[in-house]
Amino acid sequence: MNWPPAFQRYGIRLKPLSKDDLERVRQWRNSSDIAQHMLDQTHITHEMQLKWFAGLQGDQTRAYWVAWFKDEPIGVASLTAIHHDAGTVEPGMYIYPEQYRNNIVPFCVAFALNDVAFEELQLSCLKGKIFEDNDASKRFHEKCGYRYTGRDDNLLFYELNYDDYVAARAPLARFIRY
Numbered sequence: 001m002n003w004p005p006a007f008q009r010y011g012i013r014l015k016p017l018s019k020d021d022l023e024r025v026r027q028w029r030n031s032s033d034i035a036q037h038m039l040d041q042t043h044i045t046h047e048m049q050l051k052w053f054a055g056l057q058g059d060q061t062r063a064y065w066v067a068w069f070k071d072e073p074i075g076v077a078s079l080t081a082i083h084h085d086a087g088t089v090e091p092g093m094y095i096y097p098e099q100y101r102n103n104i105v106p107f108c109v110a111f112a113l114n115d116v117a118f119e120e121l122q123l124s125c126l127k128g129k130i131f132e133d134n135d136a137s138k139r140f141h142e143k144c145g146y147r148y149t150g151r152d153d154n155l156l157f158y159e160l161n162y163d164d165y166v167a168a169r170a171p172l173a174r175f176i177r178y
Contacts, residue, residue, distance in 0.1 A: 004063030004079070007116050010108035011178020014065035014077055014116065017056070021066050022049050025076055028096040037094070037134060039155075063116075067093065067109045069178075074100050077113045079121070087124035089117050107172050110144055114169075118162050126165075128158035144168050 007014040017025065026049045028034055035041050044052075056062055061082045067075045075095040082089045091113050095101050117123045128146055130137045132154045142148075145168030146158035 003058075003060055004065060005116065005120055007065075007112055007120065009112045009115055010173070010176050011069060012105075012108045012112040013068040014112055015068060017053070017064040017066055017076070019053065021073070022053055024073065025049075025066065028076065028094070031096070033098070034094050034096065037131065037137065039129060065113075067095070067112075069100065069105055069108070072097075074105070075109060077109055079113070079117055081127075082121070082123070084121075084123070087122075088127055089121070089123050089125075090127050090129070091117060104172070104175055106140065107144070108176055108178065110140075111169055111173065111176075114144070114160070114165055118165065124161060126160040128160070130156045130158065132156050143172065 002016070004016050006016060023046070026044050026046065029038070030044055056064065061080070063079045063082070065077045066073050067077050074097055075093060077091075077093040079089045079091055093106070093109050093113060095106055095109065100106070114126065117126055126146075128141050130141060132151065138156065141158050144160065145164035146160045147164065149157045149159050151157060
């Protein structure tokens with residue numbers, strides 16, 4: 001099986017991150033709009049990006065995709081800390097073009113990513129970490145069916161199981177026309 005698997009649903013194509021994507025993704029990731037919400041806010045150099053990408057090769061505990069919408073690359077989706085035995089994973093994503101951030105498109109990306117985790121990889125629990133002051137992310141996670149499970153300093157922890165995801169997805173998915 002090619003790792004990570006390509007996937008398409010909800011008008012989103014998740015294309016495995018390639019070497020050709022690295023500079024664009026690095027620029028997105030280093031932008032202040034994106035970096036401020038990252039757990040690790042280190043400025044990424046070209047060399048750091050290349051080393052990180054080399055470390056991904058053959059590592060089936062991490063998967064990164066470029067999310068495409070209407071034939072345009074719009075962001076990055078990831079699954080990290082994949083533990084097949086425990087059935088757990090930490091999903092992540094960001095959307096770079098501002099015009100796609102505050103509408104249905106982030107839900108489309110999240111749903112495609114969740115479907116990969118639950119359906120393709122057969123995982124049972126998605127785990128989210130959110131800065132306590134990131135109200136938009138908290139609302140987004142809760143609309144996607146995540147449940148708050150605790151905190152540590154300024155980080156809030158959330159979990160999502162398949163049944164809660166399907167129940168939360170249903171009312172939102174009816175608005176997806178892509």
